[in-house]
Amino acid sequence: MQRLMGLDYGDKTIGIALSDELGWTAQGLEVIRRTTLERDFARIREIIDQYSVSELVVGLPKNMNNTIGPRGEICIEFAQSLQQALQMPVHLWDERLTTASAQRTLLEADVSRKKRKQVIDKMAAALILQGYMDSKSKR
Numbered sequence: 001m002q003r004l005m006g007l008d009y010g011d012k013t014i015g016i017a018l019s020d021e022l023g024w025t026a027q028g029l030e031v032i033r034r035t036t037l038e039r040d041f042a043r044i045r046e047i048i049d050q051y052s053v054s055e056l057v058v059g060l061p062k063n064m065n066n067t068i069g070p071r072g073e074i075c076i077e078f079a080q081s082l083q084q085a086l087q088m089p090v091h092l093w094d095e096r097l098t099t100a101s102a103q104r105t106l107l108e109a110d111v112s113r114k115k116r117k118q119v120i121d122k123m124a125a126a127l128i129l130q131g132y133m134d135s136k137s138k139r
Helices: 037-051 070-086 098-108 113-137
Strands: 003-009 013-019 026-033 053-060 090-094
Touching: 003 037, 003 070, 003 113, 013 037, 013 113, 026 037, 026 113, 037 053, 037 070, 053 070, 053 113, 070 090, 090 113, 098 113
Parallel strands: 003 053, 053 090
Antiparallel strands: 003 013, 013 026
């Protein structure tokens, strides 16, 4: 089985997570500091090639009433651009409350504010990817 990659697309960063080879667990990998779309895509492509990633999962921030706001529209555009540029399947996954959940987990683990800032995005990406994989395993 090939790996999946989860992406938490933000204004300044992109959190990256990968599944294990069996597709059971997701682990945060890194955080890309956004520069240009071309450079961001180039780094994503490097990771895809390095880990033999077959599909991407992009977090879709929905409103609590299940509507899609401006931030969601930006993520949809990003996912479509990724799909065109990389020519591979890209899935959108409801990411409501994943960053809040990641924040709460890090607070409970007593991780310092500085350290939390460094890992929050890749942890959110891991939660997005894990949610997607869990939904697929139940089918």
